[in-house]
Amino acid sequence: MTAPALEDLLRELTPQVLGALVRRHGQFEGCEDAVQEAVLAAAVQWPAEGVPDNPRGWLVTVASRRLIDQVRSDHARRDRESATAADVVPEDVPDTDDTLVLLFLCCHPALTAASQTALTLRAVGGLTTAEVARAFLVPEATMAARISRAKQRVRAAGSSFTLPGGAERQDRLRVVLHVLYLIFNEGYTASSGSELHRADLAREAIRLARMVHAQLPGDGEVTGLLALMLLTHARREARTTAAGDLVPLDEQDRAKWDRELIGEGTGLVKASLAGPALGPYQLQAAIAATHADAATAGETNWPQVHALYLIMERIAPNPMVTLNRAVALAEIAGPSAGLALLSALDSDERLAGHHRLLSVRAHLLEKAGDTAGAYECYRGAASATASIAEQRYLESRASRLRPRVPPRSPR
Amino acid sequence: MQFLISLHINPAVLDALSDEEKAALGGGHGEFIEALRKSGELISTQALVDPSQAAVVSVRNGQPAVTDGPFLESKEYLGGFYLIDCEDKERAIALAAQIPDAAIEGLGVEVRQVMFAAGQLEA
Numbered sequence: 001m002t003a004p005a006l007e008d009l010l011r012e013l014t015p016q017v018l019g020a021l022v023r024r025h026g027q028f029e030g031c032e033d034a035v036q037e038a039v040l041a042a043a044v045q046w047p048a049e050g051v052p053d054n055p056r057g058w059l060v061t062v063a064s065r066r067l068i069d070q071v072r073s074d075h076a077r078r079d080r081e082s083a084t085a086a087d088v089v090p091e092d093v094p095d096t097d098d099t100l101v102l103l104f105l106c107c108h109p110a111l112t113a114a115s116q117t118a119l120t121l122r123a124v125g126g127l128t129t130a131e132v133a134r135a136f137l138v139p140e141a142t143m144a145a146r147i148s149r150a151k152q153r154v155r156a157a158g159s160s161f162t163l164p165g166g167a168e169r170q171d172r173l174r175v176v177l178h179v180l181y182l183i184f185n186e187g188y189t190a191s192s193g194s195e196l197h198r199a200d201l202a203r204e205a206i207r208l209a210r211m212v213h214a215q216l217p218g219d220g221e222v223t224g225l226l227a228l229m230l231l232t233h234a235r236r237e238a239r240t241t242a243a244g245d246l247v248p249l250d251e252q253d254r255a256k257w258d259r260e261l262i263g264e265g266t267g268l269v270k271a272s273l274a275g276p277a278l279g280p281y282q283l284q285a286a287i288a289a290t291h292a293d294a295a296t297a298g299e300t301n302w303p304q305v306h307a308l309y310l311i312m313e314r315i316a317p318n319p320m321v322t323l324n325r326a327v328a329l330a331e332i333a334g335p336s337a338g339l340a341l342l343s344a345l346d347s348d349e350r351l352a353g354h355h356r357l358l359s360v361r362a363h364l365l366e367k368a369g370d371t372a373g374a375y376e377c378y379r380g381a382a383s384a385t386a387s388i389a390e391q392r393y394l395e396s397r398a399s400r401l402r403p404r405v406p407p408r409s410p411r
Numbered sequence: 412m413q414f415l416i417s418l419h420i421n422p423a424v425l426d427a428l429s430d431e432e433k434a435a436l437g438g439g440h441g442e443f444i445e446a447l448r449k450s451g452e453l454i455s456t457q458a459l460v461d462p463s464q465a466a467v468v469s470v471r472n473g474q475p476a477v478t479d480g481p482f483l484e485s486k487e488y489l490g491g492f493y494l495i496d497c498e499d500k501e502r503a504i505a506l507a508a509q510i511p512d513a514a515i516e517g518l519g520v521e522v523r524q525v526m527f528a529a530g531q532l533e534a
Contacts, residue, residue, distance in 0.1 A: 112498050113498060114496075114497070114498055115451075118451075136496070137413075138413075138454055138496045139454060139455075141448075142451050142452070142453060142454055142496060143451065144451070145448060145449055145450065145451035145453075146450070146451025146452070147451070148451075149449060149450055149451055185531075187529075239532075244528075246530055246531075246532050247532075248532045249532065385530070386412075386524045386525075386526050386527060387526065387527055387528075387529065387530030387531075388526050388527065388528050388529075388530070389528060389529050389530035390530035390531070390532070391526075391530075393530075393532065
């Protein structure tokens with residue numbers, strides 16, 4: 001078995017093994033450590049000795065032994081005899097897929113988003129602490145402390161290893177989807193010092209979303225999120241130049257879009273829109289599919305994009321949605337209509353001084369022919385963003401509109 | 412999100428503190444570091460030597476010239492920093508408020524986000 005294939009197998013088995021262990025012994029915290037150790041042992045032993053006939057059973061057995069050792073040494077330290085977990089090396093491994101239960105546990109509402117993402121990547125994604133730390137550009141010690149604190153919190157919250165029922169399940173599922181969305185987005189919002197790892201994070205989020213979708217194929221928002229990820233990921237090659245500069249959607253080379261991912265994403269969007277209820281991920285995916293459908297930027301179906309943002313504003317009002325709708329509205333009804341919509345956002349504290357509000361206003365002012373106003377807004381947006389790539393892009397837009405242009409250079 | 416919390420120190424203000432207040436300041440930083448470490452939000456923290464030890468380096472016509480620091484003429488100078496990774500700016504501000512310097516008139520605690528390389532242009 002090749003090294004990547006082995007890694008894939010181990011990462012696929014990690015949540016299954018962890019689920020089996022927690023089901024048997026409880027104590028998520030200890031089980032999670034034991035499974036990590038078993039997976040590390042497999043990564044060392046299997047390439048040399050060959051993959052065992054029943055890899056999952058091997059991992060469960062080794063992890064169980066580690067857990068027992070751990071429980072015994074804990075007990076010994078407390079000078080007490082171990083009565084629990086002594087006879088637990090399992091012969092049979094239950095066949096249930098506990099991935100979903102684990103995801104609900106890792107995305108426990110008692111945790112911060114940063115802890116939820118870290119714990120999910122380790123316990124469900126099967127990444128090591130060092131890999132998670134590299135992905136988030138923090139030292140391993142920082143990430144180890146974060147994960148350990150997260151596990152303590154989960155234990156303190158007294159969570160049971162079952163799927164929550166009824167309305168709570170829907171609420172918790174929303175958190176799970178948000179965490180997967182954050183993992184996916186992390187690929188665009190953190191340093192490119194390790195671009196390889198960033199792309200891996202997007203792929204990892206897609207892999208996890210596929211796992212959830214396999215468990216809940218009828219849930220429109222799960223389908224919508226997976227579709228949104230695929231359609232966004234399809235544009236990854238066109239989104240930046242070789243030099244790392246950002247390319248806006250209307251200037252992207254659409255031949256570089258990944259048609260296979262678009263096909264799959266579009267299919268999922270259609271399936272999800274046929275369902276009974278609409279959610280924000282489905283709508284965002286439908287918008288991404290509309291863009292993907294246009295052979296050139298000029299052929300974009302803006303009335304449809306605008307209508308989708310309008311529905312989104314109704315079901316999940318958010319100033320960022322209104323901001324995006326203003327862009328679509330300007331395409332249909334002209335820049336002044338878009339600008340009028342923006343002025344309604346000025347009083348919204350959540351967006352005040354936000355670089356996105358400034359950059360959209362700059363864009364619309366430029367379209368409206370107000371060069372001086374657009375210049376000021378691009379400059380303001382450039383100083384408000386924390387992204388070096390966005391700043392470079394905004395500065396370049398601004399410099400094209402610089403007030404003191406030599407008369408011979410036509411605009 | 413990563414933030415730099417910089418600590419701007421005024422020697423005159425520090426000298427005016429009582430021994431107990433100075434001890435409380437040091438102890439407060441110790442507790443703060445421990446809490447940050449446990450929560451998994453601390454990337455690193457450093458204290459800097461006195462600005463009288465600073466060297467200002469400039470190169471003119473290809474020739475390096477070194478003069479005594481500090482570069483800025485000010486009563487306050489950069490005494491140290493915390494580099495943290497936390498949820499959002501609100502959390503960074505809440506953490507900064509736990510630093511004992513923040514409660515002392517004349518000492519500055521400043522929070523600034525660290526820029527990141529990649530970015531996103533939305534549809």
